[in-house]
Amino acid sequence: MPKFQNIQAAIIDLDGTMLNTAPDFLVAINRMRAEFSLAPLDLTTITHFVGKGSENLIQRVLATDFNEAEVTRHFAQAMASYQKHYLAINGDYGTLYPEVIEGLRALKAQGLRLACVTNKPIAFTTPLLAKMGLNEFFSVVYGGDSLPRKKPDPLPLLQVCLDFHLAPAQVVAIGDSSNDAQAARAAGCPVLIVPYGYNHGEAVQTIENDGIVETLLSAAQFLLSRKNPIISSNF
Numbered sequence: 001m002p003k004f005q006n007i008q009a010a011i012i013d014l015d016g017t018m019l020n021t022a023p024d025f026l027v028a029i030n031r032m033r034a035e036f037s038l039a040p041l042d043l044t045t046i047t048h049f050v051g052k053g054s055e056n057l058i059q060r061v062l063a064t065d066f067n068e069a070e071v072t073r074h075f076a077q078a079m080a081s082y083q084k085h086y087l088a089i090n091g092d093y094g095t096l097y098p099e100v101i102e103g104l105r106a107l108k109a110q111g112l113r114l115a116c117v118t119n120k121p122i123a124f125t126t127p128l129l130a131k132m133g134l135n136e137f138f139s140v141v142y143g144g145d146s147l148p149r150k151k152p153d154p155l156p157l158l159q160v161c162l163d164f165h166l167a168p169a170q171v172v173a174i175g176d177s178s179n180d181a182q183a184a185r186a187a188g189c190p191v192l193i194v195p196y197g198y199n200h201g202e203a204v205q206t207i208e209n210d211g212i213v214e215t216l217l218s219a220a221q222f223l224l225s226r227k228n229p230i231i232s233s234n235f
Contacts, residue, residue, distance in 0.1 A: 004226035013175035014118035016197025023093035028086035048201035053119040091131040103216025104137040115160040119144035152182035
């Protein structure tokens with residue numbers, strides 16, 4: 001069967017896919033840096049660090065000023081400070097990307113089950129989804145610390161497939177970065193990429209994928225067109 005014609009569920013990334021949370025990262029990181037008497041970082045720099053989990057984020061932020069030994073020495077204190085500040089402002093500065101709600105509704109209208117899989121810690125993820133009115137769409141949510149391994153490892157995606165009792169080929173992954181694509185490829189899931197996210201500062205055209213869609217609503221329309229070939233001629 002051609003790819004996308006038997007999709008029963010979607011796994012959707014959070015940061016850079018549904019929400020522009022870079023401003024939240026900016027505030028929390030720079031408040032943490034102030035406690036170390038370090039100069040603030042700009043939004044572009046921090047955005048390039050986002051996507052591989054909090055541990056990687058803090059290590060890279062510290063590495064802009066400290067050597068490897070100093071990063072190791074300061075890591076625990078910096079992580080605790082960052083988590084404190086992020087929890088205090090979680091979602092206050094972030095915004096929904098265009099057509100996210102419309103896209104989620106359209107995916108649900110097709111009968112797809114939805115999971116949110118992110119590398120953001122679950123303690124940040126759950127309240128953020130609720131604050132942004134997104135939690136109602138997802139029957140499964142995994143953060144970066146919910147399972148032993150995070151994206152780009154395929155484990156979180158494979159776990160969703162098990163949860164939904166579906167083969168990976170029946171579950172499409174939708175994200176903004178190479179993390180999402182690598183996890184999907186390793187799991188055996190088709191993958192769609194949105195072009196507006198972070199992707200560690202690299203162009204999305206460098207990502208191996210099965211399609212670039214402008215928004216989540218475009219993703220829903222793309223999937224519907226593949227289920228109904230008559231529609232695809234007009235897509």
